[in-house]
Amino acid sequence: MLLSFSLLILCILPLSGAMDSGIVGGKEAIPHSRPYMVSFQSNKQHKCGGILIKEDYVLTSAHCLDGYEKKQRLEVVLGAHNIKKKEKSQQRIKVKECIKHPAYKEGQTNKSFDIMLLKLKNNANLTDFVKVIGLPKENEDIPANQKCSIAGWGMKKPGGCASDVLQEVTLKVQFNFECTHVWRDYFDRKRMICTASDGERGFCQGDSGGPLICNNEPLGMATYTYPGNCIKRKFPEVYIKIAYFFPWIKKVIQST
Structure with missing residues (x-):
C-alpha cells in the first residue's frame, strides 16, 4: 500500500486527476483567529x-x-x-x-x-x-470521540487549486484500536493519533504540518491519509502525536 501525503499544491494546469482536496467539508476560518x-x-x-x-x-x-x-x-x-x-x-x-x-x-x-x-x-x-502556541508536555492518551479542529490552505475540492484563505474543519478523535486495525503497521499508537473519517470532512494535500487542536492545545500534526481519496470513509486520517x-x-x- 502506498501512502498519500499532503504535499505542495500549486495552481498549475492541467492538474492530475489523482489530486485530492484539502480541508474538505469545512468553512473559512475567522480571519486571524489562529x-x-x-x-x-x-x-x-x-x-x-x-x-x-x-x-x-x-x-x-x-x-x-x-x-x-x-x-x-x-x-x-x-x-x-x-x-x-x-x-x-x-x-x-x-x-x-x-x-x-x-x-x-x-x-x-x-x-x-x-x-x-x-x-x-x-x-x-x-x-x-x-x-x-504552547505545546503539550504530558504524553497521554487522547480520548476517542473528543472534538478537535484542523485548519490549512490546502485544496478544497478534487482537481482544484489551493485555498487562498485559511479553512478549518471540526473532527473527532478515533479509537487507537480502530486506527491500528485499518492501517496496521503504518500506524504507531505511541507516536500517532487519528481522527474518524465520515467521508465528508478532513484534511489533504497542502495541509500537512497543520495542527490538530483539541481544547486549545495542538495535540497532533497532519501527516497522511488514504492514497487517492483523502476522506475515504473506512480510513482514519493520521497525525503525529506532538507530546511524544x-x-x-x-x-x-x-x-x-
Whole structure:
C-alpha cells in the first residue's frame, strides 16, 4: 500500500486527476483567529502548514521537504489569512535551517517520525496577528470521540487549486484500536493519533504540518491519509502525536 501525503499544491494546469482536496467539508476560518498558523512556502508558493512554537521556531512535517532542492527559497508566512494577498498583518521570514527528526528517512513507509523544526533567520514580531502556541508536555492518551479542529490552505475540492484563505474543519478523535486495525503497521499508537473519517470532512494535500487542536492545545500534526481519496470513509486520517516528541523539540531548541 502506498501512502498519500499532503504535499505542495500549486495552481498549475492541467492538474492530475489523482489530486485530492484539502480541508474538505469545512468553512473559512475567522480571519486571524489562529495567530499561531504558519504557511511554509517554497519559492513563494504554499507548501505545507505549520505552527509557531517560539519566536524563531516553527513546527511542521518532515515530509514537506521530500524532493527538496537547495536552490529553492524556503520561507514562512506568519499572520496571514489570505496568503495570496500582501496583508498588513503578514510577516515573511526566511528559513535558516530545517531540522528533521533523525529517525525520519525520506521514502520509508514508516512515517511515525514525520516531524521537523524550522529555525527562522529572524525572530517573529509577536502581535495580535502573530502568536506562539504552547505545546503539550504530558504524553497521554487522547480520548476517542473528543472534538478537535484542523485548519490549512490546502485544496478544497478534487482537481482544484489551493485555498487562498485559511479553512478549518471540526473532527473527532478515533479509537487507537480502530486506527491500528485499518492501517496496521503504518500506524504507531505511541507516536500517532487519528481522527474518524465520515467521508465528508478532513484534511489533504497542502495541509500537512497543520495542527490538530483539541481544547486549545495542538495535540497532533497532519501527516497522511488514504492514497487517492483523502476522506475515504473506512480510513482514519493520521497525525503525529506532538507530546511524544516534546523532549526532542526541547533538546533541539536548547542546543541551537
